[in-house]
Each structure stands twice: as C-alpha cells, then as structure tokens.
Amino acid sequence: MCRCQVIALALALAATPALGDVLHLKGGGRVTGEIVGETEAAVTVDIGAGKMTVPKSSVVRVETSTSPLQKYRAQAASLAPGDVEGWRKLGRWAAAQGLSLQAREAFTRVKAAVPNDPEANQALGLVLLNGHWVTEKESFVAHGFVQFEGEWMMPAERQAILGERQAGEEADRQALDAQIQAEQAERAEQKSREAAERDIWNGPLDQNRADWDNGIYGYGPTYWPAQPLTQPASPRPAARRRQ
Amino acid sequence: MSGLAAAGRPLWALALLGALVTACSSPAPSSPPSVDEIVAANLAARGGKERLQALRSIRQTGTVTESDGRVAHVVREIQRPGLFRLEFTYQGTTSVFANDGKDGWQIAPLQGQFEPQAMPPEADAAGGADQRDVEGPLVDWRKKGHVVELAGRESVAGAKTDKLKVVLRGGAVRYDYVDAASHMVVRSDVPRLVRGHRVELQSTFSDFRKVSGIVFPYHIEIHIKDRPEILKVAVERIELNPELDQASFRMPR
Numbered sequence: 001m002c003r004c005q006v007i008a009l010a011l012a013l014a015a016t017p018a019l020g021d022v023l024h025l026k027g028g029g030r031v032t033g034e035i036v037g038e039t040e041a042a043v044t045v046d047i048g049a050g051k052m053t054v055p056k057s058s059v060v061r062v063e064t065s066t067s068p069l070q071k072y073r074a075q076a077a078s079l080a081p082g083d084v085e086g087w088r089k090l091g092r093w094a095a096a097q098g099l100s101l102q103a104r105e106a107f108t109r110v111k112a113a114v115p116n117d118p119e120a121n122q123a124l125g126l127v128l129l130n131g132h133w134v135t136e137k138e139s140f141v142a143h144g145f146v147q148f149e150g151e152w153m154m155p156a157e158r159q160a161i162l163g164e165r166q167a168g169e170e171a172d173r174q175a176l177d178a179q180i181q182a183e184q185a186e187r188a189e190q191k192s193r194e195a196a197e198r199d200i201w202n203g204p205l206d207q208n209r210a211d212w213d214n215g216i217y218g219y220g221p222t223y224w225p226a227q228p229l230t231q232p233a234s235p236r237p238a239a240r241r242r243q
Numbered sequence: 244m245s246g247l248a249a250a251g252r253p254l255w256a257l258a259l260l261g262a263l264v265t266a267c268s269s270p271a272p273s274s275p276p277s278v279d280e281i282v283a284a285n286l287a288a289r290g291g292k293e294r295l296q297a298l299r300s301i302r303q304t305g306t307v308t309e310s311d312g313r314v315a316h317v318v319r320e321i322q323r324p325g326l327f328r329l330e331f332t333y334q335g336t337t338s339v340f341a342n343d344g345k346d347g348w349q350i351a352p353l354q355g356q357f358e359p360q361a362m363p364p365e366a367d368a369a370g371g372a373d374q375r376d377v378e379g380p381l382v383d384w385r386k387k388g389h390v391v392e393l394a395g396r397e398s399v400a401g402a403k404t405d406k407l408k409v410v411l412r413g414g415a416v417r418y419d420y421v422d423a424a425s426h427m428v429v430r431s432d433v434p435r436l437v438r439g440h441r442v443e444l445q446s447t448f449s450d451f452r453k454v455s456g457i458v459f460p461y462h463i464e465i466h467i468k469d470r471p472e473i474l475k476v477a478v479e480r481i482e483l484n485p486e487l488d489q490a491s492f493r494m495p496r
Binding site for chain 1: 310311312313314315316330332333334335336337338339341348350351352357358359438439440469470471472491494495
C-alpha cells in the first residue's frame with residue numbers, strides 16, 4: 001500500500017467512525033462490520049462474532065455503507081422479546097446474510113417463547129433425540145462418538161489414529177537408531193582409516209617390528225617414525241644401556 | 244473470540260472446498276456392462292458431451308450449512324483452462340481459495356491471514372485437475388490421461404449404482420457411484436490425508452436440475468466416512484459461461 005493509499009484510507013476511516021464498512025483486501029478478501037478502532041498500522045472491525053484487527057497494509061480500499069450487522073441490530077432493538085414471528089423473520093434474514101451468530105441470537109428468542117419450535121431448534125443446531133431437543137454434542141455422545149482433537153469419531157477410529165502415530169513414532173525412532181549406528185560405524189571406519197594412514201610403520205615394514213621390540217624391554221614406543229624406512233633397525237637403546 | 248476460532252477450523256474449509264469441487268464435476272447414470280457404456284450414459288444424462296464441451300466457464304452460488312447450524316455463503320467459479328476460484332463468506336468475512344491453473348493460493352481473514360498466500364499442494368483441495376475441469380473428468384477421460392475402471396456395483400441409499408474408480412492423471416483417486424436408473428453420479432468418495440490420518444470424504448448429490456440443457460445437483464451433503472458431522476451445500480444459482488476476469492484467478496503480487 002503506497003503512502004497516498006494509506007492517507008486515503010485514514011481519511012476514509014476518520015470520516016466514518018461509526019458506520020458499517022467493507023474492508024477490501026488484496027485478491028478479493030473482504031471484512032464487513034463496524035470499525036471500532038484504529039491505529040497507525042491497523043483497523044479493528046466488530047464483525048458481530050468478535051473483533052478483528054486488520055493491518056492497513058492489507059487493505060486496498062474501504063467502502064462505507066450500512067452493514068447487514070447494523071441492520072440486524074437496528075431491527076433487533078425494535079422487537080419486543082415475545083414477538084416470536086418478528087424474531088423468526090429476523091433470524092431467517094440474518095441467516096440469509098451469513099450472520100450466523102445473529103441468526104442464533106434471534107432463534108434463541110423464538111425458542112425461549114416456543115421451546116419445541118422445530119425451526120428454531122434446528123437453527124440452533126439442536127437435534128431431536130428420543131423426543132427431546134438436544135445439542136449436537138449430546139446426540140453424538142449418545143450415539144457412541146468421542147471427541148478427539150476437536151473432531152467427532154468412533155472410539156475405534158481414535159484408537160486407529162493413536163496406533164498409527166505410535167507406529168510412526170516407533171518407525172522414526174528405529175530409523176534414527178539405524179542412522180546413529182551407521183554414522184558411528186562410519187566414524188569408526190574413518191578413524192581406523194586415518195590411523196592406518198598416519199601409521200607409516202604399518203604394511204611392508206611390519207617385519208622389522210621383531211627387531212625393535214621382542215618384548216624384552218617392556219612397554220614403550222614400538223615404532224619410531226623418525227627412523228629412516230630404508231635403514232635396518234638400529235641398535236636397541238636398551239641394549240646400549242646394558243653395555 | 245471463540246466464534247472466529249471455530250469458524251476458521253481448517254477441516255471445515257477443507258471439506259467445503261472438496262465438496263464444492265466435487266459437486267461441479269458430478270456426472271450421470273446406469274448399469275451397463277462396460278465402463279465406456281456407463282460413462283456414455285452418464286454424459287448423455289448430464290446433457291450430452293457436446294454441451295459439456297461447449298462450456299467455457301461456470302459460476303455457482305449457494306450456502307453451506309454446518310451440522311451445528313452455522314451458515315456460510317459461497318460462490319464458486321471455474322473457467323477453462325483449469326482456473327478455479329471459491330469465495331466463502333461467514334459472518335461478513337470473505338475468504339478466497341483460488342488456483343490459476345497451476346498454483347493454488349488463498350486469503351483467509353478468519354484464520355488471521357489478510358494477505359494472499361500460496362497454498363502448499365497438499366493443502367490445495369482445488370489443486371486436482373479434475374476439480375478445475377469445468378466439464379468434469381469423465382469427458383474424454385482417456386485423452387486427459389485418466390484411467391477409469393469399474394470397481395463393482397453397490398447400493399447407495401437403496402439405489403443400485405455402478406462404482407467407477409477414477410485414477411486421475413497424477414495418481415489421485417476418486418470413486419464415482421453412477422445411479423443405474425438415472426445415470427447421474429449420486430455419490431463421490433475421495434480419500435484424503437488429514438493430519439496424517441487417511442479419511443474418506445463422501446459427497447452425495449441430489450435435487451438434480453437442468454440449466455440450459457445441462458443437469459447439475461442442487462443439494463450436496465459432505466461428510467467424512469463414519470463420522471457424524473455433515474456439511475450441507477444448497478446451490479441457489481448456476482450461471483453458464485459468465486464473463487470472468489482471468490486476473491481474479493491469479494495471486495496478487
């Protein structure tokens with residue numbers, strides 16, 4: 001959003017502090033409701049189901065109008081609590097506008113006056129179970145479903161998911177163990193290769209070993225890297241000491 | 244803001260996308276002995292192959308109702324070649340899921356996402372070529388690189404159906420149940436991976452109506468197999484060959 005757009009947006013917001021607004025986002029997203037707050041960086045909109053804070057950088061334009069939410073609120077304020085048909089009509093209208101929470105509110109009024117009203121109960125997400133209107137959750141539980149990570153399913157499916165995860169974790173652990181072992185083996189082999197490369201007395205000169213150390217002189221360096229490879233073994237220092 | 248959090252449940256959106264998408268490409272009916280005969284009868288029942296091939300674009304408008312009573316408005320547009328855009332509006336907030344024929348993207352204010360974002364292929368329910376195919380995958384399926392075979396005969400809601408296994412080019416699989424009497428596809432099963440667990444998304448189609456000679460389902464119910472929650476799609480209006488802005492399918496930069 002360029003500077004001029006920010007200014008235009010700020011002016012639009014400043015001019016319409018309490019009106020219904022449509023915030024148009026890039027790509028066609030929209031947020032409709034009542035602007036209830038604004039900072040330099042963001043706009044807060046009451047969408048009737050809570051407040052949503054939208055970064056100004058995401059808004060391409062603001063359209064001011066009377067929002068369905070405002071119409072609902074105005075209409076609701078004019079209805080008497082016991083006006084069943086008025087609330088029913090308003091509930092249907094709100095549902096048609098996509099204002100689910102407002103529709104729920106209106107049908108709650110209908111149910112308060114007529115507890116077994118089928119339309120109101122269904123609009124509230126209630127289901128008929130053994131002659132009683134119960135919540136969706138109650139009906140799921142009654143049918144043997146369990147809730148697992150926010151989703152309803154039969155216990156067998158939950159068990160299957162847990163089993164899959166356990167098997168997956170076990171497979172991951174085994175794969176990790178195998179990887180560690182492979183790396184350890186590789187390191188050991190590498191170490192061995194490096195030791196062999198460092199050890200210049202390995203290989204063809206091994207036969208001289210007996211000349212250097214017959215086990216007579218106890219522990220000590222068996223090889224002397226400074227020793228010219230082509231020369232025969234020099235007199236043993238220990239033998240000299242004996243002399 | 245629990246209302247918003249609930250409204251933004253990913254599964255809900257996923258199911259919605261899958262449902263709407265599948266609904267578009269629903270085909271037709273019969274119990275003939277071969278796949279070619281079943282498909283031919285289906286295309287004839289839908290209005291004929293020529294009519295379907297003449298479709299350039301489509302716009303469907305309707306509502307989606309969750310089993311707990313929440314309602315969203317939806318508008319779905321498909322245009323050749325393989326362009327897709329779905330808008331759904333809940334509580335005055337409009338989210339967009341689109342595919343430009345190659346890549347998917349989305350804007351989801353209810354999930355706190357106000358900028359267009361590319362969708363990873365595994366999350367792009369409209370990414371499948373069949374779901375962006377305005378005429379449906381059964382039209383010229385061989386030319387499109389799909390494989391269709393008869394996977395059995397099953398009863399769906401008491402009606403005899405031929406079960407077609409459709410292996411789409413790219414490997415994705417769907418099962419279409421073609422009613423033996425009406426030759427319409429009355430159910431589609433699509434396997435999906437949700438949080439690492441394989442589930443089967445079942446969409447059932449009913450209330451078939453003709454629009455300019457082509458038959459579409461106006462009522463669709465979607466649920467995950469063996470689970471109780473149901474998403475109901477009520478199509479209110481279908482427009483054939485509307486002029487659509489190609490730019491609206493591309494992710495804004």
